[in-house]
Amino acid sequence: EAGVTQFPSHSVIEKGQTVTLRCDPISGHDNLYWYRRVMGKEIKFLLHFVKESKQDESGMPNNRFLAERTGGTYSTLKVQPAELEDSGVYFCASSPSGTGGRYEQFFGPGTRLTVL
Amino acid sequence: AQSVTQLDSHVSVSEGTPVLLRCNYSSSYSPSLFWYVQHPNKGLQLLLKYTSAATLVKGINGFEAEFKKSETSFHLTKPSAHMSDAAEYFCVVRYSSASKIIFGSGTRLSIRP
DSSP states (O other): OOOEEOOOOOEOOOOOOOOOEEEOOOOOOOOEEEEEEEETEEEEEEEEEETTEEEEETTOSSSSSEOGGGGGGGGGEEEESSSSGGGGGEEEEETTTTOOOOOOEEOOOOEEEEEO | OEEEESSSEEEETTSSOEHHHHEEEOOSOEEEEEEEOTTTTTTTEEEEESSSSOOOEOOOGGEEEEEEETEEEEEEEEEEEOOGGGGEEEEEEOOOSSSEEOOOOEEEEEEEE
């Protein structure tokens, strides 16, 4: 069974440009999460989808970030316009439905975003 | 506030000696606790999890952790370190009604030959 995949693995863009990150969760997983690790800091929660609905987006830093999950399958995270402080590693994770918080989340390898 | 603290940012041990990575969480009813490992250029992999069953949890690669409610701790141990254990380890907590998980700051484990 394929794990969580993320694309691209690494993106280098200039300040002010737009970048779109993609996450493909494990097939059948209704829960999809985005996290971010800025250099030298903890991994922080960004948001949580249940199928195509945003369950919790309390971690989204500002309105330059837009996450979508059309059709409840893959998800995209767009940063527009990118700023220097957006640099970091963006992780995606998924978990099955009905987990009640007691089951693990399966993580992708992350996308390393560098904003110059 | 709900939080998790990893007490050491870097731990270095000799190959074949015991490993102890410390983790404390803020007290709450029925937390679920996890340890994840990240090897260089790889994704986060689950080592083990505690979800209110046995307090001593065994994971992969010889790691185990003990949930101690009185100390609000969930330290990760391994009797004998191997070179392949060199990685960054994250203690993670999820409180029962929350959708998000909270990461510790990570502990980088180095193994000396």
